[in-house]
Amino acid sequence: MINNIPQTETKSCCASGESCGQCMKGGFPLKKEILSFITLFLVGAVTVLSVLLINEKRENALIFNTEEIDDKQDVAMVYDMPALKTISDVVKLPDPKLKGTMSVEEAIQSRRSRRLYSDKPVTLAELSQVLWSAQGITNEKGYRAAPSAKSAYPYSLYVVIRNAQGIENGLYLYDPTTNTLGNLGLANAEALLIEAGVQDNSQKAPVVIVMTAAMAKMQAVFPGADPHKNIYLEGGHIGQNVYLEVESLGMATVVSGGFNPIAVAKALRIDPVTEEVVYLIPFGHIGEEAQTAE
Ligand SMILES: Cc1cc2nc3c(=O)[nH]c(=O)nc-3n(C[C@H](O)[C@H](O)[C@H](O)COP(=O)(O)O)c2cc1C
Structure with missing residues (x-):
């Protein structure tokens, strides 16, 4: 059942x-x-x-007050100088010397980061020498003192002058092709840098090199690739050249990555979308206290 x-x-x-x-x-x-x-x-x-x-x-x-940079132009993929600015006048620099008093080995051995500077003004010859070591043209093909991936040369050198002989204080742009400094007409650049909160060494140095990189230039030679690695590697080469040149001149410098790139760009009327501020390199004559530790 x-x-x-x-x-x-x-x-x-x-x-x-x-x-x-x-x-x-x-x-x-x-x-x-x-x-x-x-x-x-x-x-x-x-x-x-x-x-x-x-x-x-x-x-x-990238938030940035673009009203303050109303003179910026469209950015082409390949260009020789950053898209900017009216240059009011041009200061011709003396030709750099190709022989110094210190060997490369001696410069490497004694190089230190030096953050204190004396009141002695930097001469035009010293300015020329240091800028040439960073980005000077060193052969007839236009190759430069520091290496560059695919010769893209994405760096521009802005120069804040606060104590140099034969050149007014202000903001300049180095043109390696003519070995000149173009005056960008920002007489209070030194005060603006301080307002941007840069370190003491950059506030007090007679000269501060502001290294900016145009990512578009690197992207133009390596389409589709991230440009940052090559850009930062190249910045290191330039910085080291400056260190060794400054050392061989018996002067003081320190490379500085500790700053707000947007604030510095904004202060100096640089468009941070097209140019990234990578390094600040203050330099001058050695100050009394040799402060080397960091
Ligand atoms: C990428 C980089 C960023 C640096 N940033 C700063 C900085 O913001 N401020 C500073 O005083 N030194 C800075 N320095 C310098 C180092 O502090 C210095 O190289 C280190 O103390 C070693 O000393 P030396 O250069 O005398 O050998 C930087 C160095 C490098 C390589």
């Missing part, structure tokens, strides 16, 4: 304790399709959120 009683069909999973979607045995029933959908949804949501976050961070980093 037992055979006549209608029985509910028991699935093997229920018997074995697996989840089958019809009973609660073995935990909450989740079909493969549902699991895949949830996983895909989560991955998608995390990706979208990350992109949004990165974009927001980038935009925040």
Whole structure:
């Protein structure tokens, strides 16, 4: 008689304790399709959120009052000088000397970061020598003192003068092709740098080189690649050249990466979207206290 009683069909999973979607045995029933959908949804949501976050961070980093740089031009992919500015007058620098009084080995041996500077003004010859070591043209093809990936030469050297002979205080742009400094007409550049919160060494140095890099120049020679690595590597080469030249002149310098690049760009009317301030390099004659430790 037992055979006549209608029985509910028991699935093997229920018997074995697996989840089958019809009973609660073995935990909450989740079909493969549902699991895949949830996983895909989560991955998608995390990706979208990350992109949004990165974009927001980038935009925040570039917030800049563009009203103050109404003289900026459109940026071409390849250009020789940064897109900027009217140059009011040009100061011709003396030709750099190719022989000094110290060997490269001696300069490497004695080089130190020196952060205190005397009141002795920097001469035009010293200015020329240091700028040449950084970006001077060293052959007829236009190659420069420091190496550059695919000869992109993305760096520009702005120069803040606060105590030099034969040149008025202000902000200048070095043109390596003519060995000149173009006056950008910002007589209070030194005060503006201080307002931007730069370190003491850059506040007090007779001269501060402000190294900016145009990412577009590096992108033009390596399309589609991230330009940052090459840009920063090249900045290090330039900085080291300056260190060794300054050492061989018996003067003082320190490379400085500790500053707010947006604040410095804004202070000096540089467009931080097209040019990134990478290094500040103050230099001058050695101050009385030799402060080398950091
Ligand atoms: C990428 C980089 C960034 C630096 N930034 C600063 C800086 O912001 N301020 C500073 O006083 N020194 C700075 N320095 C200099 C170092 O403090 C210095 O090289 C270090 O103390 C070693 O001393 P030396 O250069 O005399 O050998 C920087 C050096 C490098 C390579």
